[in-house]
Amino acid sequence: MKHLLFDPIILLILLCIGNNGIWARLEKSFVSNTYLVEFEPKTNVSLYLASLDIQHRIRHEFGQMNAISLSFNNSQDASLFFDQTRSKVKRTWPVTSVARPNAQTLKVGKSEIPGLFDHYHNTGVMKIREELGMTGKGIKVGIIDTGVDYTHPALGGCFGSGCRVAYGMDFVGNDYNGDSEPNPSSDPRDCNGHGTHVAGIIGANDKEHQFTGVAPDVTFGAYRVFGCDGSSADDVIMKAMEQAYEDGMDVINLSLGDIGWPDSPSSVLADILTTKGMIVVAAAGNEGNKGIFEVGAPSLGKNVISVASTDNMKALAHPIQFGDNIIGYATSSGNPFAIGEAEMVSVSDTFLTENDACAPITNINLFGKVALIGRGGCYFSEKVLNVQAAGAIGVVVYNNEPGLVTPSLNNDPMIHIECAGITKEHGELLFLHTKDTPEEIYRFSDEDISFPIDTAGTISSFSSWGLAPDLSIKPDVSAPGGQIFSTFPMDRGSYATLSGTSMASPHVAGIVALLQQAKGGSRSINVSDLRAKLISSSLPFNIYNTSAFESVARQGSGLIDAYRALRLSTKVTPQQIQLGDLTHTGTNNEYTFTIHNNGRMAADYTITHRASGTAQGYKMDGSHIPMKRPNLLLGHRVEAIIESISPEKLSIPINGVSNVTVRIRPPENYADMPPSIYSGYFVITKENDPFDTLHVPYAGLTSTLGDLPVLYINQSMPEVLVDRIVGPYSPALIRAQLIHSSPLVLITALDAETDNPVGIIPGGYWPFVGRHDTHNINDALMMTWKGDIAATPEQAMATQSGSSSMAVDLGVNHRKLFRAVDHPPPFDGDDDHNNNYENISDTATMEYHSRSVPYVGKRLPRGIYKLKVMALHAFGDYENMADYDTWISPNIPIG
Template sequence: MKITAIISALAAATLVSAGKFHSTLPGKSNIVADSYIIQYQDGVSRSNAHENLRKHAVDYKIRNEYDLFNGAAIKVKSEHDGEALAAIPGVKHVWHVESFSLPKGEKPKKASKPSDIESSSLHHMTGVDVLHKKYKLTGKGVKVGIIDTGVDYKHPAFAAPGAAEGCFARYGKNCRVKYGWDFVGDAYDGSNDPIGDSDPMDCQGHGSHVAGIVGGNAFDIKTGPKPVVPWIGVAPEVTFGAYRIFGCNGEANTDVILAAMEMAFNDGMDIINMSLGGGSAYKENPTAILGEKLIAHGMNLGGAAGNDGSEGVWMVSDTGLGETATSVASFDNAFGAYNSFTYAGASHPYNPSVATGDKPIAAPASAVLVPLFDKAGVLQDGCDVAAYTGVDVKGKVVLLYGDFTRCGSVGRGNIARDAGAAAVLVQSVPFGLAGLTGADNLPMGSIENAAGAALLAGFKKNPKNAFTWSKTPTNVKVEGGGAPSDFSSFGLDGELRSKPDIGAPGGNIYSAYPRAKGSYAILSGTSMATPYYVGSQALYYQSKKSKPNGADVRRAFKNTATISKNFGSKTYASAAKQGAGLVNVLNAITATTAMSPDRIDLLDSVNLRKTQKITIKNTGKKTETYTLSHIPADALNSYATGNTWPTAEPKIEADYANVAFSSKKVKIAAGKSVKVTVTFTEPKNGDAKHFPIYSGYVVATPSNEGSPAVHVPYIGLKGDVRNVPIIDKDAGLPVVFAKANGKYEVPTANYEFNFKTSFPSVAVRYGSHTPNASIRIFDAKTKTFLGYVNSRNFGAAVGPSGRMVNLDKFNQLNVRRFDWRGEVFATEDITAKPVQLAAGSYNIVVASQKKLTKGAYPADFEIYDLGNVKVVA
């Protein structure tokens, strides 16, 4: 159904209840000045909403208008802010327009030619290869919308199958990109006005790579740039819509993202791919809300879980947080093409540094190995010049330990080069092949952890062992391949919901790239995992010969995913890392069982949902008997030392729940369903004061071996989530600074502030979610509450917050500073302009609402009283 038809059915009305302004989340500074997303009350028409804005003297310019979302993006020219807009009758929600980036860390690597084409295919991991060959599924007839940097639609990988030539005209003959729009223009970077047109040509690269994963096809190429490998995407005959929301550089704003989502719906896309970066927050954000509406009206949506795995728990990204949207985690590709060397009779792959142009290492034959040991014989990281004292490394290959805690590859490379090294190899920690920026004029490469150990063993036997360096890449099975990617973000969300939902191949993925940038590239990220999942859905749609409900499709994939282990582990990875597991498209299509719900959120010890009912439906043609069982997964301990900031790498523990079933075997006739009661008992192991996140899978296995087992993931938190630290006290925060002359300084005991040239600034860091991150002002003498801080740089200090990342874009500790010049809001539901306080003595309190509480102050808040500040005229 078209959006216009949906909206026309709504009766026009003018409501008088005040709406809600969602102030910019603490930790996010990426707001667009004076620009807002407005969602109207249900039943309020566009004309009525504009009339109400005019009645309240709002001078504004329309940036975009939305139908199914029922709202608009506006730039305000008058003095009205978000609070004032929310108070206007007919307005339901107001948000700042914010900028989204492409997920961090997704930089292309030069594509190389594997020696074994078949074994290099990541489709072996997921059953897609079988669906291509045996079932002849290609995604034909399915429409997929790519909301990204555009698509190089003239790339021959996006031409129609069997075409003698590529697509040379927009949406024309031989072109599988049949729909699309450029909402922004080349020069757009998120800070300037978008200038769109009908041409969604990709000048950045990300969108073409994403589209290639969904459905690129290099097997049929007759002309144009030749791939280094006859490669094929997941669904090589899908029809594309390319909706460009990024310029050649920079970010994209929520107003154009919403517009792209609605156009994709109006163009009849079956599925949309949103490989966007974003902070960790709550599901009440505009893209998630619209995503839910689209899914309810027949679309499906895949959103990237994020590349913040190095940040620890609570970090899954915004876009896939909707109740029925899919948040996609990443698994590393099990195979890859890498340069290699031979040492002590064994061959090992390595990853050249970017600084040397990713060129193979060409060290002289005389360059033997020198491990950089300390006095105790332990391999060093090479960050200290003194470590080379007395060590002859001139013309030799230095082996370093790959812990990058103290310094990066550039610094240690410069030191090694100055010491005379011919090359440097860095042993990855804990495994895999790390990416190195590297030092100029020095060959550097990362090697697998096991390779480092093998080199050390070979060196001890014979220090004169020589290297033989390959001149071309070869195909290898990668250490860590087939397991969840280190970079993939951990859940949960702020309501202890199970996110991410599922995983897909996203590490070291070969795909199309703009012709102007080399035509093919290898990228890693949840941006690559998401289109793999979306392409898998296209195969599923084609196999069913109908358009199934979006939520049902997600359940089918989650039920049948492959539950996986971390690399080198004997236990299963947490559901907070891999969701339901690695997508198994063959299982999803051939399964004759459905299990719902598709996740179980147990919450915490205080709110434990101990008893759950699951429904098992036999969708096959014969009566089936199912055996119920339980697979426990790793527990994640992020607060083992009493820390207030979650550890970057959660401690894995064997804290397993006990799971009991009302019946361990059930017999179900064809087409019928049975409900089973499942009772959960929290793990006996695990300290509740450390808030371990435990998880596992409830499994139903049919007696018929021809049908795959199905499962549902569950997640719980042992302990009282109300006591999970919110503010980072470990960093000495929160604290009040004085901001004077553009600089922050520590005020003296009797410091006198003013609200013009030397004003208070409240510094905070949010280590986990809070439904209400507030900074409150009280009269120091009477203790009367005066209101919530209104910061001119970040808005009102009240409202929900996700957790912040550890470091900012300048690699400095990420601290949010609310500069306060005396403005406060009297209530949370702001209906008037902020009040300007006069000189006086004020008490500043940082109060963060605890999770899963009703928000009664002060009982439901984590409170830090920062004392009194004296403000003079």
């Protein structure tokens, strides 16, 4: 524990932090005293709530699940509510903030538009439209996003009956930011741009500029869940999902999400809606620089189609001309350089120099010139400030990995020169030219030009890594999402190029519309059949510049292909094989899938195998610190061992089915590897029919997930910062980091003399938390403590402001929780104690093992205490203390 000196400034900081101050931006994730509550099936929610004399406000009522979201004036009202409703409540979640979609933006003009859509050929869109005439006509597609600028000519120009955007609602209003009160209206017009861009990818139809979306004749529903700035809340998003279902949407697109779990509330509702016939497509996430296990909810839903991103074939960019060469560049503002022309000088004498321009520049004349520098070693702003101080009038940053870089300067007021980003390959070309042809003038034109993308058809660097936290396979498929040109609000240029899985997801939603039209329209394909078609027909692609398949944890089943999906006459179930980890495997490492021949005649099939790159998720040093960018390992020793495929050849009659059993073992040297995801595909080839080649992806972990350290414990983490004595006006600061996702992080107060627990601290109950960046001390669970304890886990969740959430079973999980708080098992075997765990009264104490445990936000008596931080391992038992990582603080005085 670190002690702060008595300092008025520090005390002011402490008070600000305790009152949603300077760290609130880093902490905020839950909506205070607000819950989403799912009741038991036979409960009449309206009548039941009317019978309770408890102050509350219903935010949303849900018709497709027996649930409501409601808020309370304070945690005492929340505690009273949950005490009285315990027998009626099935699950509860704290309402979680969801960040506004974050996509990398490059605004451009409308020149050379027709040449930007080669990816329509690669995903089968052009073929299904040209050969079969499918355009999505008659299919309703809901867009749950920032709204849609329906005044855009490519999107119909109007809103309401008879318009392309025929359905929709604004659930929040312009000023809503996630914390403020929503101000709903009937007008879903976009004031941000993201939703308009998504709509264009799905179904724009601009005949003047020859730009069409994937399904240019669909009917849109626009459901606005974000204001012009800020975040939203998961109950708002869920209400929009239900409204889309009730409006008859055949498919909805969710280009949004946050750290989540398959049982996050939005994922649960998404699964419910898919069973009722509406297809749900969602972005996998843009956390490619955070390593494995980073796919977000709601795309983690079992039946939701989770979409990863590949880079486009071509993109519009601003050109740099030199000699006989023209290359493209991007700026964070989207605007071209105003420089016109200037000399360019490389800051370093070596290409890809480490820490290029990270220190003051004193050995080179940059006055009136554009500086060429490499990415890496420090923040973009540091580099730009250094070259600016040396006299440069602009800077071009080349990438240190494949793909185009768009430097972000975060509106730094100290920077007044222009900054552009280019690819690594173009950086080398520029670097050599500056050395070979010094003093040449480089021209920066404002005319946008179409450029081929070097990384076309491979995974986008920003696309999140799977697997899901329960080791199920996510993402499911991939689609173009890097450098995608589409519609933008009319008052912001009308068109723009954006990058993100937010752009890949609507591509798939548009394909779903084409398939639904081809099969008769209006929810004509059930979710099981649709997932089977899309997953099985997708084509795995290679790691950039190699002949090896990209990991299943990154690309899912591969690049989506609408034409192949439509032509499939064979179905395979299940579509994916979840191998689990070393302790959660199939019996004898055997797994079975079933091949269904839905063709017009008997068919012969051959089953073969292709391995993918193995994703090394952790470092080799044994510290189990997750790698931001996993290494992709290639070679026989790191691939799965396929001991048998039985049978390898088979004949199946018309409408017949046959089982195939495969035996899959971890790689040969798995014991010498850090935790890694190994994966691959079983290839089902139908004789004489190239369109009936199916891929069945599999993936597993080379170690036992539950054995991986969860709580980051070193000299500085966890930490408790205390100013002498903890109290209501001098709170302690608590910070902890996870190096692996955890089903439960629990922080309790202990009596320092006896080490007996006295209760959960407010903010000390964190169900299902994603892991943190251990290199960033601000990426952590952070909370303040004033020397009190919460009444229930619900109160503890409401008090904190960070993390994602999962449902809490109000019976069994509470019983397990209080066992976890207490001394380690074994218990005495007397199940009568269970009544004490479940029967929490509204008195001041709860009897357990003949001892008194204060609760209900009660201040602890003056004395010496400790804090105990516990993080449950994946697949861990709530009741088994051995399944937790535990850290106990030094003594903390409470006055």
